[in-house]
Amino acid sequence: MSDEGRQLPGEFELIAEFFAPLSEGYPGAFALLDDAAVISPTPGSDLVAKTDAIVCGVHFHSDDPADLVARKALRVNLSDIACKGATAHAYMLDLMLPPATTREWLAEFAGGLAADQREFSVHLIGGDTNATPGPLTIAVTAFGEVPKNQMLRRSGAHPGDLIFVTGTIGDAVLGLKALRGELPNLDTTAATSLVTRYHLPQPRTDVGPKLLDVATSTIDISDGLIADLEHICGASKSSGIVDIEKVPLSSSARQACGGDPGLIAEMIAGGDDYEIMFTAPTEAACKIDQISQASGIPISAIGHIEKSASAKTNRVTVLDPGGKPFAVGDKGWTHF
Amino acid sequence: MSDEGRQLPGEFELIAEFFAPLSEGYPGAFALLDDAAVISPTPGSDLVAKTDAIVCGVHFHSDDPADLVARKALRVNLSDIACKGATAHAYMLDLMLPPATTREWLAEFAGGLAADQREFSVHLIGGDTNATPGPLTIAVTAFGEVPKNQMLRRSGAHPGDLIFVTGTIGDAVLGLKALRGELPNLDTTAATSLVTRYHLPQPRTDVGPKLLDVATSTIDISDGLIADLEHICGASKSSGIVDIEKVPLSSSARQACGGDPGLIAEMIAGGDDYEIMFTAPTEAACKIDQISQASGIPISAIGHIEKSASAKTNRVTVLDPGGKPFAVGDKGWTHF
Numbered sequence: 001m002s003d004e005g006r007q008l009p010g011e012f013e014l015i016a017e018f019f020a021p022l023s024e025g026y027p028g029a030f031a032l033l034d035d036a037a038v039i040s041p042t043p044g045s046d047l048v049a050k051t052d053a054i055v056c057g058v059h060f061h062s063d064d065p066a067d068l069v070a071r072k073a074l075r076v077n078l079s080d081i082a083c084k085g086a087t088a089h090a091y092m093l094d095l096m097l098p099p100a101t102t103r104e105w106l107a108e109f110a111g112g113l114a115a116d117q118r119e120f121s122v123h124l125i126g127g128d129t130n131a132t133p134g135p136l137t138i139a140v141t142a143f144g145e146v147p148k149n150q151m152l153r154r155s156g157a158h159p160g161d162l163i164f165v166t167g168t169i170g171d172a173v174l175g176l177k178a179l180r181g182e183l184p185n186l187d188t189t190a191a192t193s194l195v196t197r198y199h200l201p202q203p204r205t206d207v208g209p210k211l212l213d214v215a216t217s218t219i220d221i222s223d224g225l226i227a228d229l230e231h232i233c234g235a236s237k238s239s240g241i242v243d244i245e246k247v248p249l250s251s252s253a254r255q256a257c258g259g260d261p262g263l264i265a266e267m268i269a270g271g272d273d274y275e276i277m278f279t280a281p282t283e284a285a286c287k288i289d290q291i292s293q294a295s296g297i298p299i300s301a302i303g304h305i306e307k308s309a310s311a312k313t314n315r316v317t318v319l320d321p322g323g324k325p326f327a328v329g330d331k332g333w334t335h336f
Numbered sequence: 337m338s339d340e341g342r343q344l345p346g347e348f349e350l351i352a353e354f355f356a357p358l359s360e361g362y363p364g365a366f367a368l369l370d371d372a373a374v375i376s377p378t379p380g381s382d383l384v385a386k387t388d389a390i391v392c393g394v395h396f397h398s399d400d401p402a403d404l405v406a407r408k409a410l411r412v413n414l415s416d417i418a419c420k421g422a423t424a425h426a427y428m429l430d431l432m433l434p435p436a437t438t439r440e441w442l443a444e445f446a447g448g449l450a451a452d453q454r455e456f457s458v459h460l461i462g463g464d465t466n467a468t469p470g471p472l473t474i475a476v477t478a479f480g481e482v483p484k485n486q487m488l489r490r491s492g493a494h495p496g497d498l499i500f501v502t503g504t505i506g507d508a509v510l511g512l513k514a515l516r517g518e519l520p521n522l523d524t525t526a527a528t529s530l531v532t533r534y535h536l537p538q539p540r541t542d543v544g545p546k547l548l549d550v551a552t553s554t555i556d557i558s559d560g561l562i563a564d565l566e567h568i569c570g571a572s573k574s575s576g577i578v579d580i581e582k583v584p585l586s587s588s589a590r591q592a593c594g595g596d597p598g599l600i601a602e603m604i605a606g607g608d609d610y611e612i613m614f615t616a617p618t619e620a621a622c623k624i625d626q627i628s629q630a631s632g633i634p635i636s637a638i639g640h641i642e643k644s645a646s647a648k649t650n651r652v653t654v655l656d657p658g659g660k661p662f663a664v665g666d667k668g669w670t671h672f
Contacts, residue, residue, distance in 0.1 A: 028382075030489070033490070033571060034420075034489055034490050034491075034571070035386065035416040035419055035420055035490070035554075035555060035556060036384045036385060036386040036416050036417060036420045036422070036480075036487070037384070037385050037386070038382045038383070038384055038385075038482075038487050039382065039383040039384075039385060040382050040383075040484065040485075041377045041382075041383060043379065046364075046374045046375065046376050046377075047374070047375040047376075047377060047383060048372045048373070048374055048375075049372060049373050049374075049375060049428065049461070049462060049477075049479075050371065050372040050373070050462060051428040051429075051430055051462055051463060051464055051475075051477060052430070052464045053430040053432060053464050053466055053475065054466075055432055055466055055467070055468045055469075055470070057469050058466060058467055058468065058469070059466070080371040080372050081372060083371055084370075084371055084372045086372070092385060092387040092477055093387075094387055094388075094389040094430070094475040096389060096391055096473055125385070126385060126386060126387055127387060128387055128388045128389050128475070130389055130390075130391055130394060130395070131391070131394055132391045132394065132470060132471065132473065133391075133393050133394070133470065133471060134391070134468060134469065134470015134471045134473070135468065135469060135470045137432055137468065137470070137473055139387075139389065139430040139464070139475040141385075141387060141428055141477040143385075144372075146374075148376065149376075151372070151374050153366070153370055154369065154370050154371070155370075218371075219371060220371060231369075235369060235370070
């Protein structure tokens with residue numbers, strides 16, 4: 001640490017000052033003062049667990065606000081827990097801190113976690129802080145509960161099922177473009193809205209658990225709508241047909257893309273939406289409408305599932321407004 | 337990636353090739369093909385969870401064998417699960433890979449995990465792989481089960497309890513010294529034995545769960561015998577007295593330190609032993625002897641717990657062979 005005035009306290013002091021308060025209210029966290037945490041599952045429930053890490057320079061920028069970095073790290077995991085029909089209640093945190101990390105940064109980071117703990121009713125129950133000579137790296141492991149044997153899978157889609165998505169698609173992709181100055185004609189309100197969607201995913205925790213008796217398959221859209229629908233189709237041994245004009249866009253996204261087919265392709269191929277995509281039989285449409293009303297989250301049917309001729313054809317076709325297959329260049333992105 | 341011939345496959349291929357096989361036999365891992373894993377707790381059990389990360393250049397060296405790095409990353413977590421009286425069954429893995437990572441390295445890394453999965457009956461149930469511009473970083477979150485409300489804590493030590501440790505103390509500290517060429521007079525057999533102890537912790541999974549009806553408090557020795565006993569004393573609001581001549585040393589350690597008080601101080605202040613330290617009433621001595629016999633792991637009484645005069649005196653005193661307090665310079669190490 002080069003600047004003594006900004007020097008971080010030792011590991012134990014750092015935990016006591018910034019992280020132990022985040023464990024308050026969860027008895028099995030033992031105020032982060034024991035070797036491990038205890039999770040006491042509700043009888044009749046399964047535990048659902050998910051881990052995801054983010055790296056500075058790869059998943060976020062070094063000048064992103066610390067509270068948003070914290071919330072993004074947590075929320076990408078809460079999104080996975082929610083899309084499986086589970087209710088999250090706890091998480092663990094591995095923090096790799098470069099020497100330049102300041103107390104101010106950590107305070108803001110912990111503040112972001114505290115805000116999201118209140119919003120999503122989750123608690124920090126354990127973790128590990130380490131020095132790193134490399135970039136700031138944050139790994140979160142989140143835990144939720146679901147009624148026994150009822151976790152929603154990717155593999156249950158049937159031919160004839162409709163394909164639904166929550167919220168709107170493509171905002172995060174456009175938000176990143178706006179940050180890069182690639183959308184100069186966008187008004188400030190729209191640009192801010194899209195950038196916020198890029199910085200701060202909105203895990204659909206109010207919708208996911210309500211899908212337990214409704215959805216035949218689910219996934220959260222992180223790799224991109226097309227790539228993630230391909231994951232459902234691969235797991236369900238079926239094909240997906242998406243009507244591009246049914247894909248829900250926010251008003252900011254509509255302003256940004258102005259019907260440009262290239263941009264629309266990027267939006268459904270891009271990732272970071274953190275919306276839930278799911279399949280359900282047509283008879284479920286009314287129930288899904290009620291879920292949407294109750295949660296205040298729009299849910300849109302964007303296509304349907306068909307039988308595949310062979311395993312090789314378990315894939316996704318996108319139709320343009322005239323009903324013709326639509327060329328999507330890059331099928332989402334992976335981390336390499 | 338600079339060398340195309342050594343280029344890694346994409347994220348999904350990498351998971352399919354190296355990691356999905358490690359999830360075989362655990363139904364709730366869904367072959368790493370879903371968004372989250374399901375852990376179905378045994379009725380009447382609590383889940384015990386622990387996360388710990390290691391960073392290249394901080395916790396291991398870039399030229400350490402990949403299989404040993406993998407096993408160390410897993411074992412430091414299994415050690416915590418075991419010391420709490422729990423039986424580990426599963427873990428999740430976050431892997432941050434620098435561009436220079438090769439398929440050969442990953443194959444060896446996965447091979448190390450496979451070997452330890454067999455040895456400790458655990459399964460990989462989920463994870464995340466990411467590119468990083470920084471050092472290789474590995475975060476593991478391990479899961480175990482313990483009978484409901486029975487997880488062993490740091491906080492139950494009572495005045496009059498004896499202090500016990502499994503195995504031998506200080507080998508890892510000496511192993512690191514040997515690697516650095518600081519123990520030139522050591523014979524090769526002893527040096528190899530100490531270096532192995534540094535590279536490859538031996539989590540005391542056979543002992544931990546047997547301590548459930550025996551120990552009043554437990555911890556695994558990772559920060560150092562003194563520092564970790566101070567954690568027990570702090571949590572238990574009591575003081576610890578250690579008789580230095582009772583601290584169990586391996587024959588290699590005895591050869592290395594030759595009674596040098598400075599080195600012995602380093603060995604009990606240093607960390608990475610991954611032995612279990614626990615307290616138990618004197619009446620438990622016979623039962624503890626049986627546990628030692630059954631597991632084949634030596635268990636030694638090294639001191640006792642006393643009442644503290646005040647919270648400020650919840651600390652550790654080390655007595656030399658003459659019964660006089662022994663000066664220990666550095667009370668273990670933290671990660672900053």
